[in-house]
Amino acid sequence: MPSSKVFMPPRHYLNDGYGIKSWLLTRDHKRIGLLYLAAITLFFFVGGAFAVLIRLELATPAGDLVSDETYNKLFTMHGVMMVFFFLIPSIPATLGNFLVPIMIGAKDLAFPKLNLASWYIYIIGGAFTLYALVAGGVDTGWTFYTPFSTVSSTTNVIPTALGVFITGFSSILTGLNFIVTIHRMRAPGMTWFRMPLFIWSMYATSLIFVLGTPVIAITIALVAVERLFHFGFFDPRLGGDPVLFQHLFWFYSHPAVYIMVLPSMGVVSELVAAFCRKQVFGYSFVAFASLAIAVLGFLVWGHHMFVAGQSVYSALVFSILSFLVAIPSAVKVFNWTATMYRGSISWQTPMLYAIGFIGLFTIGGLTGLFLAAVGLDVHVTDTYFIIAHFHYIMVGGTLMGYLGGLHYWWPKISGRLYPEFLAKLSAGIIFLGFNLTFFPQFVLGYLGMPRRYHAYPPEFQVLNVLSSAGASILGVGYLIPMIYLMWSLRYGRLAGSNPWGAVGLEWTTTSPPPTENFAETPVVTWDVYDYSAPLEDHVA
Amino acid sequence: MLPDAVHHPHHPALAHQFDSLAQQSEAATLGMWVFLVTEVLFFGGLFCTYTIYRGWYPEAFAAASHELDVTLGAINTAVLITSSLTMALAVHAAQLGQRKLLMILLVLTMALGASFLGIKSVEYYQKFAEHHVPGPSFQFEKEYVRHAQIFFSLYFMMTGLHALHMVIGLGIMLVMLGLAWRGTITPEYYTPIEISGLYWHFVDIVWIFLFPLLYLLGRHGP
Numbered sequence: 001m002p003s004s005k006v007f008m009p010p011r012h013y014l015n016d017g018y019g020i021k022s023w024l025l026t027r028d029h030k031r032i033g034l035l036y037l038a039a040i041t042l043f044f045f046v047g048g049a050f051a052v053l054i055r056l057e058l059a060t061p062a063g064d065l066v067s068d069e070t071y072n073k074l075f076t077m078h079g080v081m082m083v084f085f086f087l088i089p090s091i092p093a094t095l096g097n098f099l100v101p102i103m104i105g106a107k108d109l110a111f112p113k114l115n116l117a118s119w120y121i122y123i124i125g126g127a128f129t130l131y132a133l134v135a136g137g138v139d140t141g142w143t144f145y146t147p148f149s150t151v152s153s154t155t156n157v158i159p160t161a162l163g164v165f166i167t168g169f170s171s172i173l174t175g176l177n178f179i180v181t182i183h184r185m186r187a188p189g190m191t192w193f194r195m196p197l198f199i200w201s202m203y204a205t206s207l208i209f210v211l212g213t214p215v216i217a218i219t220i221a222l223v224a225v226e227r228l229f230h231f232g233f234f235d236p237r238l239g240g241d242p243v244l245f246q247h248l249f250w251f252y253s254h255p256a257v258y259i260m261v262l263p264s265m266g267v268v269s270e271l272v273a274a275f276c277r278k279q280v281f282g283y284s285f286v287a288f289a290s291l292a293i294a295v296l297g298f299l300v301w302g303h304h305m306f307v308a309g310q311s312v313y314s315a316l317v318f319s320i321l322s323f324l325v326a327i328p329s330a331v332k333v334f335n336w337t338a339t340m341y342r343g344s345i346s347w348q349t350p351m352l353y354a355i356g357f358i359g360l361f362t363i364g365g366l367t368g369l370f371l372a373a374v375g376l377d378v379h380v381t382d383t384y385f386i387i388a389h390f391h392y393i394m395v396g397g398t399l400m401g402y403l404g405g406l407h408y409w410w411p412k413i414s415g416r417l418y419p420e421f422l423a424k425l426s427a428g429i430i431f432l433g434f435n436l437t438f439f440p441q442f443v444l445g446y447l448g449m450p451r452r453y454h455a456y457p458p459e460f461q462v463l464n465v466l467s468s469a470g471a472s473i474l475g476v477g478y479l480i481p482m483i484y485l486m487w488s489l490r491y492g493r494l495a496g497s498n499p500w501g502a503v504g505l506e507w508t509t510t511s512p513p514p515t516e517n518f519a520e521t522p523v524v525t526w527d528v529y530d531y532s533a534p535l536e537d538h539v540a
Numbered sequence: 541m542l543p544d545a546v547h548h549p550h551h552p553a554l555a556h557q558f559d560s561l562a563q564q565s566e567a568a569t570l571g572m573w574v575f576l577v578t579e580v581l582f583f584g585g586l587f588c589t590y591t592i593y594r595g596w597y598p599e600a601f602a603a604a605s606h607e608l609d610v611t612l613g614a615i616n617t618a619v620l621i622t623s624s625l626t627m628a629l630a631v632h633a634a635q636l637g638q639r640k641l642l643m644i645l646l647v648l649t650m651a652l653g654a655s656f657l658g659i660k661s662v663e664y665y666q667k668f669a670e671h672h673v674p675g676p677s678f679q680f681e682k683e684y685v686r687h688a689q690i691f692f693s694l695y696f697m698m699t700g701l702h703a704l705h706m707v708i709g710l711g712i713m714l715v716m717l718g719l720a721w722r723g724t725i726t727p728e729y730y731t732p733i734e735i736s737g738l739y740w741h742f743v744d745i746v747w748i749f750l751f752p753l754l755y756l757l758g759r760h761g762p
């Protein structure tokens with residue numbers, strides 16, 4: 001480990017103004033990142049509480065804890081909270097906000113006021129959704145399928161739809177800000193191929209934000225207008241087509257999966273390089289794989305609709321295109337593995353998360369190939385196999401990367417180190433709890449247990465109890481980091497500017513960084529991930 | 541990188557995160573273009589829905605389209621195109637630093653935009669009076685009554701969303717007028733006018749597509 005002097009800088013972004021106004025009116029991308037961190041953590045635990053209730057209900061075959069209608073609301077609110085208010089903003093809005101300007105040597109994002117506005121938009125959208133929850137919940141599933149959502153459901157569809165609609169604009173503004181910042185704000189010497197892979201993944205994610213989000217916004221708006229004013233867009237009684245809603249919905253919501261996982265891939269690339277002390281193997285392939293995933297992601301939405309009355313020919317085309325996504329994904333997995341090969345690996349907490357990500361993402365990705373195959377997909381559609389698959393991507397992938405990134409950059413964010421032993425322990429608990437929760441669901445789904453029912457035949461109980469037990473372990477695993485990260489804010493050991501001995505620009509400034517990020521604009525003279533010499537030599 | 545000739549480190553309009561006005565202007569312009577790409581996709585969902593239903597129900601769509609007032613629609617098209625002209629001239633005036641002319645042209649643009657909205661609301665009122673607003677009170681010849689509702693749903697949604705953009709555009713023009721009034725806009729710094737112009741032209745172009753798609757169905761020769 002490097003021996004740079006460890007000190008707390010006298011002036012940094014956290015002590016540049018105190019009081020509620022200095023936070024709520026800030027334009028500093030780092031503070032806005034922390035505002036997002038607080039908000040998404042809240043939604044994560046609200047969404048998590050619904051998951052707890054779902055797993056409690058499923059511990060026994062009979063529908064005894066909650067009624068079927070309540071259960072419908074539970075899984076809907078779990079999905080809405082987790083997808084729109086946690087997973088989608090998770091890494092981009094927190095770590096991305098904090099890191100994009102610092103990693104490219106800029107003072108701030110291109111549009112700081114817009115950045116703050118995006119947080120308020122997110123909060124307003126969240127408030128509508130929380131209102132829907134308090135007013136009695138919503139039961140359409142997070143997918144809002146018509147005509148149930150427009151005609152039949154008697155629950156709070158409109159406030160929820162408004163919440164999702166509004167929050168979409170916070171994603172769009174974040175994506176816009178990142179794209180412009182990456183194009184126009186790079187420090188001298190920070191060429192495109194010297195950009196960290198995290199920046200490439202943020203760029204790819206931003207493209208999806210900007211191109212995909214408006215489509216779901218208008219789609220959800222159509223649902224709300226149809227429900228509110230009895231207009232007809234998808235209403236079969238007027239000759240409308242409910243399947244058209246599904247097309248429009250998945251045109252965004254499949255790419256949204258890549259909004260969730262691409263940022264995590266970016267984080268993992270950073271972690272693997274830093275903890276193996278090596279240039280990422282095939283850097284440009286990993287960078288372009290991000291863009292390839294973003295582009296291909298827009299061409300595969302039909303694989304959500306193999307049983308929805310889509311023509312066989314479209315299904316075949318969507319099936320082939322879906323298989324293609326495996327190529328850039330595999331490029332990444334193989335390149336991370338090749339980077340680790342003969343690397344000088346140090347088993348710090350972030351690296352544990354990175355390895356967890358690679359393993360779980362591989363399982364999630366490979367089971368995705370099962371679902372891209374039309375015949376097999378028809379067999380497992382709407383079963384727990386699907387649930388297990390996308391939780392391996394979203395929890396095993398996104399959340400692992402998020403936690404890994406949060407630990408890796410926590411010393412930069414807070415200026416202090418977290419307790420390493422506890423962190424390793426909880427990484428282990430999360431990995432164990434996660435697999436115990438979701439692996440049995442693959443088996444359950446393959447055996448034919450359908451999703452979205454609160455009761456099930458008794459022969460499925462053993463696997464369901466395993467899953468519920470795993471979920472309680474997973475829950476503990478999430479609580480521990482929250483507690484010790486808060487604790488470390490005050491009591492953690494001082495981190496110093498570069499606790500990991502990494503070579504990115506973010507490690508050249510103090511921890512925590514000053515409000516303007518760097519004392520003077522950095523000039524980049526070394527290649528990305530150049531571990532042939534320590535950072536001090538590069539800077540000097 | 542950026543030419544040093546346009547380096548104004550102490551210009552009052554220069555935001556702290558930028559090194560130069562040129563960088564700031566490039567960033568703002570790129571930001572507006574990216575936003576317009578988002579807008580294309582936003583309207584794109586509607587255009588896609590329209591295309592599918594028009595392909596399925598061409599006769600009903602033509603019959604419903606005949607109920608729209610082509611004259612008012614055509615007048616509105618002319619009004620909007622003229623407002624784009626005054627907007628383009630406003631950008632030119634800003635570049636040359638002709639403050640008074642700039643303000644006159646902005647007011648003209650706003651007046652034309654407001655006339656568009658006025659004519660549009662007359663049309664909406666007519667549709668309301670003729671029971672062509674979708675829903676329980678919708679009335680239409682029996683053969684097409686179901687599919688015509690889809691047409692009018694799309695008509696109100698698309699033109700409504702466009703009108704909302706016009707209202708936002710008027711708000712932006714008001715802010716621009718304020719900037720011009722205070723003398724913030726100079727030949728060195730006219731980016732706000734320029735990118736507001738981009739937005740205004742975009743909203744105009746959306747209408748150029750909406751007009752034939754909604755008003756001119758089945759009106760060509762035999």
